[in-house]
Amino acid sequence: MRKTLTKSSVLGIAASAVTMTFALTPLSAVAQADNYPAKPIHMIVGYPPSGATDIVARLVGAKMEKHLGQPIVIDNKPGGGSNIAASEAARAKPDGYTLFMATIAQAINPAVYSNLTYDTLKDFEPITQTMTSPSILVVNNDFPAKTVAELVEWAKAHPGELTLASSGAGGSPHLAAELFKLRTGVEYLHVPYKGAGPAMNDVLAGVVMGGFKTATAALPQIKAGMVRPLAVASAERLKDLPDVPTMQEAGIQDFQVASWNGLMVPKGTPQPIMDKITEAAIIALKDPEIVEQFESRAATVGGESPEEFRAFLEKQLSTWKEVADAANVRIN
Structure with a gap:
């Protein structure tokens, strides 16, 4: 004898199927994890x-x-x-x-x-x-400023003449320089390069005056005396550069970039x-x-x-x- 499915029974079957699906999903995920990778x-x-x-x-x-x-x-x-x-x-x-x-x-x-x-x-x-790895503000050895305060003073006395290199527009060195501008009011000329290497090379050569560089990349040149660090953008001084102040110690508040x-x-x-x-x-x-x-x-x-x-x-x-x-x- 054929059994007729009523609307309520169909809905009941559908609800049971959904319940079973949700019940099985966690088990399926566990099984995947057991075999992973x-x-x-x-x-x-x-x-x-x-x-x-x-x-x-x-x-x-x-x-x-x-x-x-x-x-x-x-x-x-x-x-x-x-x-x-x-x-x-x-x-x-x-x-x-x-x-x-x-x-x-x-x-x-x-x-x-x-x-x-x-x-x-x-x-x-x-x-x-x-x-x-924190950023470090570095300048060419021939640049007159020896501290962040001196750089800010020089830049304000020579508006628009400060040149800062970056590894490319929109990258962290560029945005770090923009943050520096916001915190200090210093005007500068952004000089973008196709990568951190070419940017650092032109800082070393004096084509540009400085820039923000990742400590990982800048440390060898700093230790070799090829470039001058002014401050590190971290909460504490770096173990490898104990004499280089943090930005906060240099007078720039709320400036941490890494x-x-x-x-x-x-x-x-x-x-x-x-x-x-x-x-x-x-x-x-x-x-x-x-x-x-x-x-x-x-x-x-x-x-x-x-x-x-x-x-x-x-x-x-x-x-x-x-x-x-x-x-x-x-x-x-």
Whole structure:
């Protein structure tokens, strides 16, 4: 005898199916995590090989793969201020097999680029910050100023004549100079270059008077006496430069600028898999070899929780939007 399905019975079956789906989803995620990783993991880096971000990615990746038991392949996708890499990572399948080595660019770019195809917070889940390296205000050895106060005094006596180099428009050295302008009222001429190397070379040669440089990159030239540091944009003095004051000590309040990078994964990556990635990353960052390598480059090792990294990102996004808006820095 055929049984007729009533409307109420159909709705009941549908409700049961939905309930079963939600009940099975966590189990499915757990099962995925139990088998993770079952193949090589790709870490996307938005800069060329041998650069600072690439070096960090390879050091951390090599330690993580020992814990995870699968190779971590570094995929260098340079271009567009790292936006090409970020866009590709944001569109990747959220299964734990794509990691993204984010940098300060992911905090600055949303404020200066008008055509981004990703959202730093909405399209990614933060894992942990890997390292930070403060900026240093350096000048050519022939520049008359020996302190930040003297530089400000000189610049105000010669309006528009101060030239500061950067690694490119919209990058952290450029925004650091704009922040310096906001905090001091100093007018300067921005001289953008295609990379930190050419910018530093012209500071050394006296083509430009100075600029903000990441400690990691600037330390060798400073120690060699090839360029003069005026102040570090960190909360405390650097161990490698104990005689160089912080910006606050030099009289510039609320001025902390540091290049940083950190691991992120595409939004939607299952929590159990993210937990495994986070555990592997934090274990890697506690490795004595990593600590020694980073400290030798005037960098501080990260290892914060995902929640702490997210809070840091939110603050960075707010800070650099304020600076970019005030300075009217825009890139189409």
